[in-house]
Amino acid sequence: MLRRLITLGCEYSDTKTLERKIILVNIAALLSIITTAAYYLLYLIYDNSALLFSGGCQMLLLPLFSLSLWNNYRGNFTSARWLLFLVAVISVLTAITTGQGTVFNTHFYFMLFAILPIALFRNEEWLSKAAMTSLNMIIYIYLEVFGWPHDPAMELLNQSQVMFLQVMVAASCISCLMILQSINEVYAEQAEQSLQRQAFTDGLTGLYNRRYFSIQLKQKMAQAPLCLLMMDVDHFKQVNDNYGHDAGDQALKHLAEVVIEHLRSNELFARIGGEEFALILPAKEARQRAEKLRLAIASTPLFYKSRRIDLTVSIGVYQKGNGDSEEDIMRGADKALYLAKVQGRDRVITNSAPEYKKTS
Template sequence: MPGRLIQTDEHRRKVLRALLWITVCGGSFFSVFNLLHDNWLLAGLEIAYASVSLFMLTIINTTPRLPLWTTIYLLPFFSIMMVGLAQTHTIFAIFAWIQTIPIICYMLLGLRLGMCGSLLFVGIGLYVFTWRFSSESLLHNLEIVTNLGLASLTVMIFAHIYERSRLINEQRLTEKATTDALTGLPNRLKLAEVFERERAQALRNGTPLALVFLDIDHFKQINDRFGHEGGDRALQHFAEVLQQRLRQSDLLCRLGGEEFAVLLPGSTPTDALEVAESLRERLASTSLEIDGKPLQMTLSAGLAHFGEDGLILSSLMLAADKRTYAAKRAGRNRVIARDESPEIEVRHQA
């Protein structure tokens, strides 16, 4: 989901910014350190990489190509680690950086790519370390590799668990923020999110898209008669009944109060009118009993069509809302698909 993607991207931007600053500072320091030890290759790589990192800091907040720049950062970052580990001028303490690979991979690449990157580069690091610091004792070499391998695996497992938990919690928060607590329906925020996706598809493929605005008739009287608890039950009944008449691709949302909306991807004006009419008929024919008293509910609806009534959600909402109030003025329990004109199209219960 886009909302979740936006949150994940922002999280990864923060992580990458922190790593870039660490790279600029660390690269500058170690380049001088390696120059003093006549390690020109590693010093040159660190100076070049620190410069690249400094440039990335100027664009990372706004670039839409975050995965590309993440890859551009990580491949040289891990490769320099391997080069440093393989250099005879360096000490074995550089292996400490290898332990950061799983954390960095999972935080910047996610679960699947994080696991692949961790296994690849940690495996290379272990091989290079064993090649450089192996002794004549097979048992001693096995002990070193086992300890380093288990330590790396432990870090990777913890990084995997953390990232998985973070994604699950992020998903739960996103769902909570985009769901109406009373009816369990998506809310206005979710409607805006899904509309942007369907809008892009409609523009790209030329497919139709319609929006239906729904308003429960005489909802204030329902509250006055049955109290707010009865009003809540009426809203839940409304949501349950209408969902039964919609396709899986359709999106029924509660906008607030007694106002709802249905987004109908792939629906022509004729299709949308038929759907709205079937919803109206379904609600009118399904009564609700509250405290042993029957409640007959009806709705008024207005339609709006992508392109004809606008290209953004606010334009469609305005047009559909206007027609809904026209339906109420005309007597309620009806659907209006066009503005009041000689070509007005109205359907209502006879």
């Protein structure tokens, strides 16, 4: 239930930035409701007439905070933000002017309200940011300099009660800022991870791309003996010509899914070109693994628009030798792949094969 309230309106968001701001408004509205209710409960405990009157006036504004949530739910984001700020400002001013005065430092909330527009409004809404920040700063400075008299009934509160309310004001302001910062950090981290995924991921198949593959190959070369497997779809141009480019895309995605089903946890699979794929795997049983992958692809046709498309692949396997560089390994696997295609396709050639050694 709480999660649903926090994410109200997110389904209308077309960017992560807007989604973050929607969530921040929802959380701010919920915190305002909870804080107002908590203060009023404390006023009931203190049984002070001035506090009860000012708190009662604030409680009348609670439905307007809920209206901010409703506006987000309806996709009216600008209205939700403005309503939240205006109601929050009016609520605090109501508390100060109807009895509490500035004895609890309640005007500190205006400092918080001056900061929040930076996080809640978008960059293109700079005028709203400036207006709301300026308004709250003016109110804060005025109350800090001139103060506001409190109701005489406030004198009935003892020092510990006054101090506790002052601590509540400070704590709630700090808590709001911490929550705001935490949400911003979470979304910043998610945005960074998303950019990293985009930089290292092939958009069509969801596999790693050539850039990431090269980075990992360099790192893995210093570890246990490895083999590089390079795979190319046979007669891929015919698939595009006979069935259309969408069918070609589906064929590449289909091949990726078949191979992924046969991968082990320590193996890295990537799309490094148009219809070309590469796989880093342990040197042990590399030839057998390559044959299993070739047979798995050949025996798993793609069904596209009620038509069967049989796919085969040519595979070149190169086992890293002493002193081999990244370029040597890539060149060697590419050479083995070329030989597999020259000799009829739908086969595996390794750098230990006689035909490979003859061309060395």
